[in-house]
Amino acid sequence: MKLCSAIFLFILYNLSAQQNTIETIYFEFDKFDLTPRQTEVVTCFIKDIDSSKVESIEIYGYCDDRGNDEYNFRLSNNRAKTIQKLLVSAGFNNQTKIIIIEGKGRVRIKADTVENLHETRSRNRRVDLIVVKKNNLGKGIYNSFSNKIKVGDKVFLENILFNLGSSKLTSIAKKELDKVVVILEKQKNMHFEIRGHVCCTPPIYSDGIDKDTKERKLSRNRAKTVFNYLSSKKISKNRMTYRGCGNKYPLGKGDALDRRVEFLITKL
Incomplete structure (x- = not known):
């Protein structure tokens, strides 16, 4: 053999x-x-x-x-x-x-x-x-915080996904964010916007309903959850912002991947 x-x-x-x-x-x-x-x-x-x-x-x-x-x-x-x-x-x-x-x-x-x-x-x-x-998600979208990313690029990590209708982090997402923290501690000049997304929402609505808060702010709440988690790990709030993108930017790779957050690089 x-x-x-x-x-x-x-x-x-x-x-x-x-x-x-x-x-x-x-x-x-x-x-x-x-x-x-x-x-x-x-x-x-x-x-x-x-x-x-x-x-x-x-x-x-x-x-x-x-x-x-x-x-x-x-x-x-x-x-x-x-x-x-x-x-x-x-x-x-x-x-x-x-x-x-x-x-x-x-x-x-x-x-x-x-x-x-x-x-x-x-x-x-x-x-x-x-x-x-290496990234296969399209131009300007990466699946890791690589040395090649530049201002305007987006980082999308498939382990940071949410359950349907939820803005709570899964245990898998927390482990992935802990890895992100290690990288951000090394790349202290990196600033970014956390963008939340949703799936499965009728076109007449711009966002989904968060089943915990009952608000139609699901994508925003997902981004805010990640923001708060990173902040709790001592990542400076001055380096990051967050916003909800609703259902505007589906990846076209299935509903699960649209229940995501992305990191838009704003400064390096």
Whole structure:
């Protein structure tokens, strides 16, 4: 069997809603280096990535629930750096392609509620390697905060979507916004407008009804929710504004993607 076809031994593959490739690399207990066999397999996968189609790469390291927080943050960060080194050695530019390298520390679990504690812990000793594909949404619309964006461009993240009639953030949306916070903390000169959108509204109405407030301000409320969340994470309110766009700008890719927010870049 060829090496590349054996990649499933070490890496779990799936696609997120944003069509980004997520690869998970597992580590031995208390280790941040890879065995020669693991290194070969991961390197083989990296070489198969078409860099011309990659917008950016994010690397997140994790540990199991044992040990203190300080040690586990250091260990998870070292695991992320191990994968970073393999990417750089394979030719990926560390400045423009790899935008996030972060150790997340330990994944907390309740030991008495887990049936297979050993397996659960082994799955938490990992690095998630997220390969963000280049924009395919049209001119001036991007699916990540890349170095190529300019004033007037819009960033649309498919993990920041809302349930029908709701302006409340889902758990998935919050996780995605936490990643946005990390990027905004690095790009402190970036200013933007948060634009909310709706789907499934008759043409005679310009906006949808928020089922919680009963107001026909659903798109505005979605934008405001994101504004407030970013503000709660210490992103300055002076850098951002928000407004509702109603049903004016459907993407034409299904109702779910129209229940979204976009970030319009206003200053860099």
